[in-house]
Amino acid sequence: MSTVLQAKHINKYFKKxxxxxxxxxxxxxxxxxxxxxxxxxxxxxxxxLLYILSTMDTDYEGELYLxxxxxxxxxxxxxxxxxNKHIGFVFQFHYLLSEFSVLENVMxxxxxxxxxxxxxxxxxxxxxxxxxxxxxxxxKRASQISGGEKQRVAIARALINNPSIIMGDEPTGNLDSHxxxxxxxxxxxxxxxxxxxxxIVTHDEDFAKxxxxxxxxxxxxxxx
Amino acid sequence: xxxxxxxLNIAKTHLLTKVKQTIIAALGVTFGIGAYITLVSxxxxxxxxxxxxxxxxxxxxxxxxxxxxxxxxxxxxxxxxKNSVNVVHSIKPKLSQKKIHNALPIIHYLNNDEDVxxxxxxxxxxxxxxxxxxxxxxxxxxxxxxxxxKLFNFSDYVVKGSxxxxxxxxxxxxxxxxxxxxxxxxxxxxxxxxxSKGDVFPLKIVGIYQSGVADIDAIxxxxxxxxVQRILGEAENYIxxxxxxxxxxxxALPKAxxxxxxxxxxxxxxxxxxxxxxxxxxxxxxxxxxxxxxxxIVAGFGIYNILNMLIYEKMNDIAILKATGFxxxxxxxxxxxxxxxxxxxxxxLGLLIGLIFTNIINTIPFKTDALPTVETYPINFDxxxxxxxxxxxxxxxxxxxxxxxxxxxxxxPVKIIRGQ
Ligand SMILES: Nc1ncnc2c1ncn2[C@@H]1O[C@H](COP(=O)(O)OP(=O)(O)OP(=O)(O)O)[C@@H](O)[C@H]1O
Ligand SMILES: [Mg+2]
Numbered sequence: 001m002s003t004v005l006q007a008k009h010i011n012k013y014f015k016k017x018x019x020x021x022x023x024x025x026x027x028x029x030x031x032x033x034x035x036x037x038x039x040x041x042x043x044x045x046x047x048x049l050l051y052i053l054s055t056m057d058t059d060y061e062g063e064l065y066l067x068x069x070x071x072x073x074x075x076x077x078x079x080x081x082x083x084n085k086h087i088g089f090v091f092q093f094h095y096l097l098s099e100f101s102v103l104e105n106v107m108x109x110x111x112x113x114x115x116x117x118x119x120x121x122x123x124x125x126x127x128x129x130x131x132x133x134x135x136x137x138x139x140k141r142a143s144q145i146s147g148g149e150k151q152r153v154a155i156a157r158a159l160i161n162n163p164s165i166i167m168g169d170e171p172t173g174n175l176d177s178h179x180x181x182x183x184x185x186x187x188x189x190x191x192x193x194x195x196x197x198x199x200i201v202t203h204d205e206d207f208a209k210x211x212x213x214x215x216x217x218x219x220x221x222x223x224x
Numbered sequence: 225x226x227x228x229x230x231x232l233n234i235a236k237t238h239l240l241t242k243v244k245q246t247i248i249a250a251l252g253v254t255f256g257i258g259a260y261i262t263l264v265s266x267x268x269x270x271x272x273x274x275x276x277x278x279x280x281x282x283x284x285x286x287x288x289x290x291x292x293x294x295x296x297x298x299x300x301x302x303x304x305x306k307n308s309v310n311v312v313h314s315i316k317p318k319l320s321q322k323k324i325h326n327a328l329p330i331i332h333y334l335n336n337d338e339d340v341x342x343x344x345x346x347x348x349x350x351x352x353x354x355x356x357x358x359x360x361x362x363x364x365x366x367x368x369x370x371x372x373x374k375l376f377n378f379s380d381y382v383v384k385g386s387x388x389x390x391x392x393x394x395x396x397x398x399x400x401x402x403x404x405x406x407x408x409x410x411x412x413x414x415x416x417x418x419x420s421k422g423d424v425f426p427l428k429i430v431g432i433y434q435s436g437v438a439d440i441d442a443i444x445x446x447x448x449x450x451x452v453q454r455i456l457g458e459a460e461n462y463i464x465x466x467x468x469x470x471x472x473x474x475x476a477l478p479k480a481x482x483x484x485x486x487x488x489x490x491x492x493x494x495x496x497x498x499x500x501x502x503x504x505x506x507x508x509x510x511x512x513x514x515x516x517x518x519x520x521i522v523a524g525f526g527i528y529n530i531l532n533m534l535i536y537e538k539m540n541d542i543a544i545l546k547a548t549g550f551x552x553x554x555x556x557x558x559x560x561x562x563x564x565x566x567x568x569x570x571x572x573l574g575l576l577i578g579l580i581f582t583n584i585i586n587t588i589p590f591k592t593d594a595l596p597t598v599e600t601y602p603i604n605f606d607x608x609x610x611x612x613x614x615x616x617x618x619x620x621x622x623x624x625x626x627x628x629x630x631x632x633x634x635x636x637p638v639k640i641i642r643g644q
Contacts, residue, residue: 051638056547077551084549091641097234097546099241109548111230157548 002166003068004197005030005053010062012048022048024220030165030199035191037208038201040217046201049217050077050169054089054201066157067164084113088158092170094164096157098143102129105142106156113161121160128156132186148214153188165197166176166190184210233553235561242534244565249530252335252523253570253621254577257613260516261578264609266585269602271505280377281435282494283467284476286497287483289324290490291353321349327463330487339470339479346465347452354406354416354424362403362443364417366452369398384411385431395451397427400443417455424577425455425614428609436592445505520620523570527624529562535559535632542632543640563625564618567609575610 334343347366369387372378476493
């Protein structure tokens, strides 16, 4: 299987308020189709790692490869493009643009990418909403739907450009067990049916156990 | 790579969900630009009206013979004292020097010059108006009424009667409005004129002259050149002043210099004679621009504030946009385009308001004795003001939008996402 994401000797320090070594020599690989979860105690550096992997945080030491290409030290604009095309990010808090409709929220990253016509993008977006069972909400304002629905819209948005990898920072942390289960099943299906790679930070042990692989962190290090 | 339709769509949505703030910000610009257009159109209208007033009736070059002592005193011509130092006390000017020698050939020469639109003679005479037992001092100027009307808009200042009437009437006079009022005279009456030598002539009033300056109107009257020559008992070549109008006013100074040298006469150009006039124009322009720029700066701060607030409210949106692949520049453009849309809408509305206001002002009656030809407030409808106005609006909103949008560009999405 080809490697989608690889981290080599990632180290990160917070300099304020005191010098603090958050991430210590992180090394791992994610292959195509892997459904991986990251677990670890609160404060061990999971979110910090995810921000680096998603290219939003560039203040680190080490090397990061996406589809076997080094992306460390790429320019900000190049990284924006990479995030747009290759990485889908799902937050713990379902970040949507509240003034736009559900459909517009999902379409936005594809419009930014600009590779397809408006009709194609709209069609794709409706299809993603359909996969997540929320196509009936397409025309609603993003501020007028429930939390679980928002989370699924955010997942649809992460999927719109058919990225190489989806990253999630506790995407089910705010959901009841029913909705949490639902999101898991969606992820599972995407990885099995479409060969999508997923890297999900979670505190939910049941969730983690059902993934292909669990990365456990402690004090900024990967211990298993 | 910038995808403008997406950026403008987001900008539009932001503006439409904050309609109230958008309108207030745009109104600030509208107010500034509207005031600028109104002020500048009115002020420059006023300027050019006053300029016209002076320029139309003032000769570009005024040629006359300054009464001054002879440079060469008679003693210098006496050979016996050639090698001595002569001291002459109490030099008096020669009396006969008011007359311009060879005036007619000079006028002929000037009229053949291709820079000259026209050169016409005048005779200035001090006279007294006699009414019963009282005598009022005054000036009688001999003119060619039709030429004066053609070159110096003389007809604008003849409030009753006409220059043509004067031309036709031998022994006719255009009496100053102030004189006429003092002596209770009107068209058709006769007025007696006495020269400084004491000769008395009756003249028929064929019109009333009003310059708008009370001091002038109280003494000044006009008659035909021939009439004045006869009153003074002078020959037909007796001319005291020559007024010249050029095709290009800017040539007045060099031309005047040249005439002085060539004919040994005094020649005053219009700019030297009316230097204070330029100052008034400059100051009015200064006030106009100072007020307009102040208004626009205030409007600019309004936009700056509103965008700053908007960016503060939209922190989350900015973080999402950046996380999903919008670059810092894209985000900056989103907010810049909001500022520019506000500027454009506000600016265009401002131009419209300015246009409406100036049209209204242009119909307000404005009657004053000083300006007999003016009926309503003067407005200068110059397209350039509208170009400058909209440019003003765009530049000020651009500057007001630049700083906040720069801040939005720099927002670190990780900080925002962590902060939640
Ligand atoms: N901006 C910052 N400056 C300094 N220290 C920070 C900063 N952000 C996070 N930290 C510290 O870095 C450590 C790792 O934080 P991080 O958010 O990655 O933890 P986490 O593993 O995601 O925890 P949780 O499971 O609670 O989300 C924590 O001890 C935190 O206090
Ligand atoms: Mg975390």
